[in-house]
Amino acid sequence: MSGLFDDIQFLPGVGPKRADLLKTELHIFTIYDLINFIPFRYIDRSKFYTIAEVAPAQAAVQIRGKFLSKQTSGIGAKAHLKALFTDGTGRIELTWFKGIKWVDSSIKLGVEYVVFGKVADFHGILSMTHPEIEEFSKFNSRPQQDFIGVYPATEKTRKANLNGKIMRTIMESAFAKLGQNAIIETLPFYILNEFQLPNLETTLRSLHMPADLNQVSKAQFRIKFEELFWVQLSLAIRKQNNNRTVKGFQFFRNNDNILPTFYKQKLPFPLTNAQIRVMSDIRRDVESGKHMNRLIQGDVGSGKTLVAMLAMLMAIDNGYQACLMAPTEILAQQHAKSLQELLDGLPVNVALLTGSTTKKNRAEIADGLQNGTINIIVGTHALLEDTVHFQNIGLCVIDEQHRFGVAQRAKLWTKNSSQPHVLVMTATPIPRTLAMTLYGDLDVSIIDELPPGRKPIRTAKLRNSQRQKMYELMREQIAQGRQVYIVYPLIQESERLDFKNLEEGYATITHAFPEPRYKTVIVHGKMKPAEKNLAMQKFASGEAQIMVATTVIEVGVNVPNATVMVIESAERFGLSQLHQLRGRVGRGADLSFCILMAGDKLSKDGDARLSAMVETTDGFQLAEMDMKLRGPGDIEGTQQSGLPISFKLANLARDGQILTLARNAAFYIAEKDPTLSLSENAILKKGLQERSKQNVSWREIS
Ligand code: ADP
Ligand code: MG
Numbered sequence: 030m031s032g033l034f035d036d037i038q039f040l041p042g043v044g045p046k047r048a049d050l051l052k053t054e055l056h057i058f059t060i061y062d063l064i065n066f067i068p069f070r071y072i073d074r075s076k077f078y079t080i081a082e083v084a085p086a087q088a089a090v091q092i093r094g095k096f097l098s099k100q101t102s103g104i105g106a107k108a109h110l111k112a113l114f115t116d117g118t119g120r121i122e123l124t125w126f127k128g129i130k131w132v133d134s135s136i137k138l139g140v141e142y143v144v145f146g147k148v149a150d151f152h153g154i155l156s157m158t159h160p161e162i163e164e165f166s167k168f169n170s171r172p173q174q175d176f177i178g179v180y181p182a183t184e185k186t187r188k189a190n191l192n193g194k195i196m197r198t199i200m201e202s203a204f205a206k207l208g209q210n211a212i213i214e215t216l217p218f219y220i221l222n223e224f225q226l227p228n229l230e231t232t233l234r235s236l237h238m239p240a241d242l243n244q245v246s247k248a249q250f251r252i253k254f255e256e257l258f259w260v261q262l263s264l265a266i267r268k269q270n271n272n273r274t275v276k277g278f279q280f281f282r283n284n285d286n287i288l289p290t291f292y293k294q295k296l297p298f299p300l301t302n303a304q305i306r307v308m309s310d311i312r313r314d315v316e317s318g319k320h321m322n323r324l325i326q327g328d329v330g331s332g333k334t335l336v337a338m339l340a341m342l343m344a345i346d347n348g349y350q351a352c353l354m355a356p357t358e359i360l361a362q363q364h365a366k367s368l369q370e371l372l373d374g375l376p377v378n379v380a381l382l383t384g385s386t387t388k389k390n391r392a393e394i395a396d397g398l399q400n401g402t403i404n405i406i407v408g409t410h411a412l413l414e415d416t417v418h419f420q421n422i423g424l425c426v427i428d429e430q431h432r433f434g435v436a437q438r439a440k441l442w443t444k445n446s447s448q449p450h451v452l453v454m455t456a457t458p459i460p461r462t463l464a465m466t467l468y469g470d471l472d473v474s475i476i477d478e479l480p481p482g483r484k485p486i487r488t489a490k491l492r493n494s495q496r497q498k499m500y501e502l503m504r505e506q507i508a509q510g511r512q513v514y515i516v517y518p519l520i521q522e523s524e525r526l527d528f529k530n531l532e533e534g535y536a537t538i539t540h541a542f543p544e545p546r547y548k549t550v551i552v553h554g555k556m557k558p559a560e561k562n563l564a565m566q567k568f569a570s571g572e573a574q575i576m577v578a579t580t581v582i583e584v585g586v587n588v589p590n591a592t593v594m595v596i597e598s599a600e601r602f603g604l605s606q607l608h609q610l611r612g613r614v615g616r617g618a619d620l621s622f623c624i625l626m627a628g629d630k631l632s633k634d635g636d637a638r639l640s641a642m643v644e645t646t647d648g649f650q651l652a653e654m655d656m657k658l659r660g661p662g663d664i665e666g667t668q669q670s671g672l673p674i675s676f677k678l679a680n681l682a683r684d685g686q687i688l689t690l691a692r693n694a695a696f697y698i699a700e701k702d703p704t705l706s707l708s709e710n711a712i713l714k715k716g717l718q719e720r721s722k723q724n725v726s727w728r729e730i731s
Pocket of ligand 2: 333
């Protein structure tokens with residue numbers, strides 16, 4: 030009998046060469062790795078379709094027939110191989126863009142093949158891209174199992190002919206060697222029972238050697254559930270720990286304080302219902318004596334700054350200081366300015382600390398923070414420097430949180446004897462399932478309502494040939510005294526190219542608007558802060574009407590007089606980024622416009638994103654679409670999280686229901702047994718420890 034962690038090399042059918050390939054290409058080192066290498070789909074080998082009956086967009090189908098012709102054309106990235114395939118009922122075109130040489134050499138004309146893939150229909154011409162092909166005689170020579178797993182492969186494994194058939198043989202020999210009961214269960218019996226999950230051994234056998242699809246789906250469900258469950262359990266335990274071990278500063282109300290005075294005398298407009306709701310969430314937290322760890326999600330322009338300020342006043346009324354940390358200098362400046370304006374005439378001292386604060390100023394701020402004369406400090410990362418010490422900080426507000434690393438945030442708390450309350454604000458709406466994972470240990474409040482009177486932004490997508498239309502709109506708006514942003518994408522691979530893009534854009538605009546009454550400024554990330562400030566200032570004051578910029582303006586810039594946002598090569602941006610950019614306009618009372626300039630090569634996905642932007646202005650809806658289009662791993666700002674959001678089988682875009690089940694189970698367990706000390710939970714404690722060893726960053730989240 031062999032053990033789970035034996036080297037795969039010694040499995041029958043593997044040997045040193047294949048072992049090497051399995052290790053380097055597929056990261057399979059041991060038998061354990063092997064049996065956890067799961068098919069990503071299954072083929073029904075019991076059915077053949079005829080070309081005449083296959084309809085496009087139907088799941089992948091299997092067809093038996095012969096190649097009529099094949100031809101390679103194009104070179105470099107454009108190279109492709111086209112082959113014509115027939116089964117007597119019709120013809121279908123098969124295309125390969127990768128592995129062309131290998132495919133070309135393995136296709137024999139006139140010999141019978143089985144091809145497998147998804148059929149597309151382009152103006153009546155049926156086609157398959159990158160189908161699997163196998164000679165029929167080979168296909169027919171093995172024992173028939175109706176449902177067969179398809180394993181992930183790489184070009185090298187394909188070239189080495191480490192095909193599905195061989196993978197299946199290796200799997201079978203692994204299970205044969207392991208024998209019964211070698212696979213140790215990882216979930217407690219009561220969970221298996223509660224959710225009707227097959228045990229791990231049955232699960233893995235069903236995934237690799239299914240009798241039918243029902244077995245497969247039960248097994249997939251168990252794997253997905255378990256993947257999501259471990260993340261949720263670690264979040265749930267962390268939250269329980271936080272509740273039990275961190276005592277929060279308790280805030281009280283007093284009618285003579287600054288906050289009630291502000292409400293009575295200074296509040297510039299009635300709060301929206303959503304703002305009121307979030308304020309009462311915050312109040313409940315800070316008055317409870319527990320430590321607040323709350324996320325406020327609210328779309329751009331939903332009025333988060335005001336909420337943050339009201340919360341900060343609660344801290345000040347109770348004798349504490351508060352801080353507001355923003356990811357960019359521009360944002361920090363704007364926050365400081367709007368707080369100072371809002372609090373004008375009230376005894377609240379607001380200071381600003383950023384990278385460009387002078388030495389002398391810095392020393393004063395350091396004093397003011399230490400002796401308590403500064404009540405609110407607004408700043409950037411500069412707040413995290415070791416020279417910053419507070420007298421008694423009671424609340425930290427972090428704006429646009431995904432731009433701060435987790436470790437950086439943790440640094441703020443260590444600046445106090447006990448942890449201040451934490452309010453995290455994000456204007457990047459993220460899908461519900463992603464929020465449950467990324468912020469699963471925070472309490473979440475949502476501002477899902479914009480202040481009244483906002484006119485929805487009109488969005489249009491234009492092709493290059495329609496550029497004149499965009500210029501017309503710009504002229505018209507500028508003539509009415511409005512201002513325009515023109516944003517260029519960053520192309521990560523080449524800073525030089527980015528700059529060239531931007532410079533060319535700037536040149537085009539000054540060419541299109543040559544009259545001296547038009548002033549254009551340029552802003553990009555590589556500018557010195559002073560230069561950047563000057564350009565921003567010119568735009569903010571209205572001296573310049575046009576700003577040509579890279580995405581540095583994405584976050585938080587507030588110029589209510591700007592009514593046009595032009596986004597060049599808009600298809601290069603993700604949906605949430607487009608949404609953020611669009612949020613820069615429509616901040617005043619005037620009707621605003623967002624023009625998405627599409628490049629000439631617009632992919633289907635790119636087009637879908639732009640259409641979504643035209644259809645809706647709801648950030649949460651766009652976030653859901655973004656995740657469906659791009660998958661959870663590509664959603665803005667999630668990569669730094671350190672949390673596993675891509676799983677082997679579970680998919681946050683599709684498995685919301687399973688996530689909810691797993692989350693409820695995990696939170697229920699953590700509440701009943703926060704230290705996982707009950708004997709039935711010993712297995713969970715061990716599992717969690719093993720997982721946190723593999724993924725250290727899990728523990729570092731606030
Ligand atoms: P966010 O930070 O959520 O993007 P802001 O806090 O910058 O949004 O608010 C956007 C604008 O809306 C600001 O000009 C602010 O003064 C205004 N605002 C905030 N709350 C209200 C409200 N309840 N009624 C009217 N205007 C509001
Ligand atoms: Mg804001």
